[in-house]
Amino acid sequence: MKFNRREFFKFLSLFPITGSRFKPNNIVQRFGQKDTPNVLLILFDTFSAKNMSLYGYPRNTTPLIEQLAEKAIVYHNHYAGGPFTTPGTTSLLTGMYPFTHRAVNAEELVYKPLRDRNIFNYLADDCYKIAYTHNSQADTVIRQFDESITEYVPRQELYLMDYWVNDVFSNDFDLAFVSVQKAIEDLRHKVTNSLYFPFIHGKLFDIKKQAAAAPYRPDFPRGLPNVSGLDFILEDAMDWVSAQYSRLPHPFFAYFHFLPPHDPYNTRKDFLHRYLDDGFTPSEKPLHPLTYNKSNKLLLKERRYYDEFINYVDAEFYRLFSLLEAQGALENTWIILTSDHGEMLERGLNGHFGPTLHEPVIHIPLLIFPPGQNERVDIYDTTSAIDILPTMLEITGQSQPEWTEGMVLPPFSSGQEIKRRSVYALSARINPRYKPFNHATVMLIENRMKMMYYYGYDEFKDSSEYIELYDLENDPEELNNLYHPDIPLARQMRDKIISRLEKENEPYN
Amino acid sequence: MFLLLALPHHFWSMLIALRDVEGMARRSTTFDAVSFIAYVLVIALAESIFTFVIALLFSLLLPRRWQMNQRILALASIGYVVAGWTILNQINYWNDYHNGFLLNWLSSSSHDLRYGLMVIILAVLLVILSIVLPVYIIDRFAAEVKILDRFADRLTILSTFFIGIDVFAVLLVLYRNIR
Numbered sequence: 001m002k003f004n005r006r007e008f009f010k011f012l013s014l015f016p017i018t019g020s021r022f023k024p025n026n027i028v029q030r031f032g033q034k035d036t037p038n039v040l041l042i043l044f045d046t047f048s049a050k051n052m053s054l055y056g057y058p059r060n061t062t063p064l065i066e067q068l069a070e071k072a073i074v075y076h077n078h079y080a081g082g083p084f085t086t087p088g089t090t091s092l093l094t095g096m097y098p099f100t101h102r103a104v105n106a107e108e109l110v111y112k113p114l115r116d117r118n119i120f121n122y123l124a125d126d127c128y129k130i131a132y133t134h135n136s137q138a139d140t141v142i143r144q145f146d147e148s149i150t151e152y153v154p155r156q157e158l159y160l161m162d163y164w165v166n167d168v169f170s171n172d173f174d175l176a177f178v179s180v181q182k183a184i185e186d187l188r189h190k191v192t193n194s195l196y197f198p199f200i201h202g203k204l205f206d207i208k209k210q211a212a213a214a215p216y217r218p219d220f221p222r223g224l225p226n227v228s229g230l231d232f233i234l235e236d237a238m239d240w241v242s243a244q245y246s247r248l249p250h251p252f253f254a255y256f257h258f259l260p261p262h263d264p265y266n267t268r269k270d271f272l273h274r275y276l277d278d279g280f281t282p283s284e285k286p287l288h289p290l291t292y293n294k295s296n297k298l299l300l301k302e303r304r305y306y307d308e309f310i311n312y313v314d315a316e317f318y319r320l321f322s323l324l325e326a327q328g329a330l331e332n333t334w335i336i337l338t339s340d341h342g343e344m345l346e347r348g349l350n351g352h353f354g355p356t357l358h359e360p361v362i363h364i365p366l367l368i369f370p371p372g373q374n375e376r377v378d379i380y381d382t383t384s385a386i387d388i389l390p391t392m393l394e395i396t397g398q399s400q401p402e403w404t405e406g407m408v409l410p411p412f413s414s415g416q417e418i419k420r421r422s423v424y425a426l427s428a429r430i431n432p433r434y435k436p437f438n439h440a441t442v443m444l445i446e447n448r449m450k451m452m453y454y455y456g457y458d459e460f461k462d463s464s465e466y467i468e469l470y471d472l473e474n475d476p477e478e479l480n481n482l483y484h485p486d487i488p489l490a491r492q493m494r495d496k497i498i499s500r501l502e503k504e505n506e507p508y509n
Numbered sequence: 510m511f512l513l514l515a516l517p518h519h520f521w522s523m524l525i526a527l528r529d530v531e532g533m534a535r536r537s538t539t540f541d542a543v544s545f546i547a548y549v550l551v552i553a554l555a556e557s558i559f560t561f562v563i564a565l566l567f568s569l570l571l572p573r574r575w576q577m578n579q580r581i582l583a584l585a586s587i588g589y590v591v592a593g594w595t596i597l598n599q600i601n602y603w604n605d606y607h608n609g610f611l612l613n614w615l616s617s618s619s620h621d622l623r624y625g626l627m628v629i630i631l632a633v634l635l636v637i638l639s640i641v642l643p644v645y646i647i648d649r650f651a652a653e654v655k656i657l658d659r660f661a662d663r664l665t666i667l668s669t670f671f672i673g674i675d676v677f678a679v680l681l682v683l684y685r686n687i688r
Contacts, residue, residue: 107532140537172685175541179548182529183522193522193549194556195595 036127036251037371038333039392042241042320043092043255044313045085045135046262046352048342049078050360051303051310058280061310064318065337065367071330073377073411075366077472079445080341081385083361083427084352085137088340088385089257093141094118095389095404098426099437099504107140108433117403119389120148120253124398128249133257134158134227134237138340139174142255158240160224160231161212181228205229222266222305227259234260234316242323250332253392257340260313263351265305267312274311275304282346283477289466290355290459291348303345321369334395335369338388355427357443357452358478362425368409370395379410381418382445384425422446422496431456436505442497448473451483451493467494512668513585513661514564515557517592519671522553544685550671550678560588572648579647582657586643594636 049055052062054069055076081091082098090096090103090110094117098104102111109115120129131142132153139155146152154173156166169176183193184201192198213224213231224231237258244254282303287293317337324330341352344361352361366383368391386406393400394408407418428440439456450472455465469483469490483490526549534542564584571580646653 143537169682169686171688172544172682175537175544175685176548178533179545180552182525182545183549183552191525191599193525194552195518195521195592195599196560197552197556 036124036396038245038248038251038329039253039336039396040241040245040324040329040333041253041255041336041338041388042317043089043257044261044317044337044339045138045257045259046341046343047310047313047339047365048360049363049365050342051307052365054365059275059278059307061307062314064314065365068318068321068369069367070376071373072367072369073373073379075368075379075383075409077380077382077445077448078338078364078366079382079384079423079425079443080339080362080364081425083341083344083354083357083425084429085135085340086141087426088364089138089141092338092340092385092388093120093145093255095386095401095406097386097405097424098428099424099500100405102433103141104426104428104431104437104440105433106429107137109140109144111434114403115144116148117401118145118148119255119392120145122389122393122398122401123253123396124251126251127396128252129255130244130248130252131255131257132157134232134259135257135262136227138257142257143174155227156230158232158237159227160216160233160236161209163230164208185229219269220266221269221272223264225260225266226264232259234258234312235319238316238320238323241320242327245324245327245329245333251396253396260316261306261309261343263306263343265302265309267305267309271308271311271315274308283479285346285477285479288347288349288354288356290454290457292350292354293348294350299345299348299350302350306343306345330369330371332371334371336388336392337365337367337369338385339364340385353429355429355441355454355457357425357427357441359472359476362443377411381410382421382423382448383409383418384423424500434508436508437501440501442501444493444497444500445472446493446496449489449493450478451490451497453494453497469493510564510581510584511557511561512665512672513581514560514588515554515671516664516668517589517596518553518556518560519550519668519675521592521596522549523671525549544681547678547681550675551682554672554675554679564588575648578658579654582654582661583644583647585661586647586657587640590639590643594639 051057051059052065053060054062054066054074080088082088082104084106086103086106086108087098087101090101091098094101094110094114096114096117100111101114101117103109110117120131123129128151129149130151130153131149132155133139133142134155136155142149142152156163156173156177163177165176165180166173184197185192185205209229209231216224216231216233225234226232237256241254241256248254282300321335324333324335342359342361342364343352344350344354344356344358346360347356347358349356354361364385384406386404387409388406390400390404390406391409391412394412400408407413407421410418423443423445425443426437426440428437431437431439437456440454442453444451444453448471450470452468453465454460454467457466460466467483467490468478468481469487470478470480471482472478485491485494523546526546530542530546533545564587567587568580568584571583575583647657
């Protein structure tokens with residue numbers, strides 16, 4: 001048989017490069033039963049403390065959490081590390097500020113040499129460590145700590161629809177899901193790898209999705225809660241958490257990260273229109289220089305929807321708490337309720353992708369329910385998400401690593417150092433990850449004085465920086481910008497931020 | 510014919526995948542990034558098979574007097590033209606996912622609705638003409654058919670390379686899903 005040149009090339013091309021070595025991921029270890037208490041950390045995404053009646057919001061959004069707070073330690077001035085999921089969740093799980101962990105862009109990972117610094121790795125080996133999230137960004141954050149997690153529950157476990165990608169690629173759901181999304185259903189850009197499948201898939205997906213959602217639709221007139229079009233029901237998630245208590249070996253540490261009240265604010269019908277025409281009007285705030293120019297009308301409507309969604313979360317968390325209580329879980333389990341960041345619905349900005357670090361987007365709830373706690377304890381010190389890791393190590397009897405930037409929270413520590421501390425947060429979404437921060441917003445809080453330092457934004461043509469300074473004690477709504485370069489405190493705080501940035505940037509220069 | 514029809518799908522798939530692969534490698538592992546390409550290629554292969562089946566069905570409509578190479582060229586030409594328009598449609602939405610370039614341009618211009626409708630009708634006529642014209646050429650001009658035939662033969666070499674990589678991609682996807 002003779003080959004001509006062209007046929008030879010065709011034949012040759014059937015043998016692509018091979019020989020790659022693939023190493024399967026690690027395995028699951030099982031741990032025995034112990035008397036050590038469990039820790040259950042429930043995180044509701046995008047849960048702003050400023051919109052919770054627990055913390056003084058005029059709308060009665062969290063009446064049931066207020067009831068539960070009678071058995072909890074309530075932290076009134078708790079702050080996220082960053083204004084969206086990646087930096088916020090990473091700071092919580094690593095005990096490091098975004099300056100250090102560098103997961104500052106969406107879907108970004110912790111700086112590799114620091115990746116073993118995470119809560120899963122530092123809790124005792126005999127503790128069963130389980131994690132779940134609805135959120136794809138949080139999924140990326142948690143997945144990098146895979147080796148330290150005993151059981152990582154796939155996201156699709158609590159999605160409503162049996163998505164075909166899960167059926168076909170059940171062992172490799174996450175990558176298959178991302179690939180299929182980009183290839184045939186990239187709804188955001190409408191630019192897909194595939195030419196014709198998006199049309200066909202879109203239609204079939206819609207038909208199946210509508211069928212799966214049909215039984216629930218009457219209960220969710222605004223649509224079902226969903227992640228990129230994949231519906232889920234918060235009730236299922238809460239029931240599932242409750243079931244984990246009896247299923248898991250004890251002691252366990254569970255990190256469960258649920259999407260509500262993140263947008264879309266698709267609340268259940270019981271909570272719909274609860275705040276419609278309720279007479280509440282939030283304080284009028286000036287447009288921010290980096291505004292999206294969202295109209296006040298739109299922001300008020302979104303705020304109402306958001307508040308109604310929070311009210312739904314409040315009811316479901318209360319139901320979960322009752323389910324756990326009925327199982328006796330409160331006797332041997334610490335329950336922590338918190339968030340990764342808040343939501344901004346003022347100053348012409350909406351969502352949490354803006355450059356600002358105002359209270360609504362960075363002030364988050366924190367409640368700790370110690371086993372057997374029967375009274376409410378209120379903590380007013382300024383605390384941060386980076387304190388969760390050292391506090392958890394403290395309450396589970398582990399030693400403190402020297403690298404953590406957080407502090408053990410009062411009342412588990414004397415609280416003296418906490419009172420003197422500075423709390424930071426960082427927004428550097430479009431700054432290259434391992435480059436010096438030259439396009440960012442830094443927040444610094446000291447003695448209830450809060451500075452936001454913006455620099456590198458093109459919008460400020462006349463100056464490389466823009467600064468806001470608020471007295472949170474007397475102006476919690478951040479209405480009166482006190483900044484003036486001649487004020488000694490303002491100069492001192494600005495210098496502190498700049499010197500911190502210089503220090504943090506040094507290794508990346 | 511399959512090789513010819515597979516080419517635009519693989520070409521576009523790879524082009525778009527290369528846009529994402531760097532970010533994928535940064536966020537995850539190199540293995541995941543390579544696997545992402547594999548998934549994309551498997552989808553391109555499936556789409557090529559789908560297009561091939563449609564083309565086979567479509568071939569029933571072609572004149573019986575046509576030679577085999579005329580049939581292949583006509584179907585491949587239609588496949589390329591339709592793929593080309595689909596790619597242009599996607600580029601139309603590039604970085605503008607609300608209405609696309611054309612509708613945005615029409616809405617921002619001072620022209621009235623009648624002008625907009627005329628532009629859209631002209632665009633539809635252009636698409637129809639672009640499909641009919643190659644078929645007409647293949648039916649009427651033998652010399653041009655020979656040139657197209659030789660060109661198509663060269664394209665199949667490139668396509669065969671893609672199909673070869675597809676085999677690797679299928680194996681990789683299988684590996685990830687059965688391990």
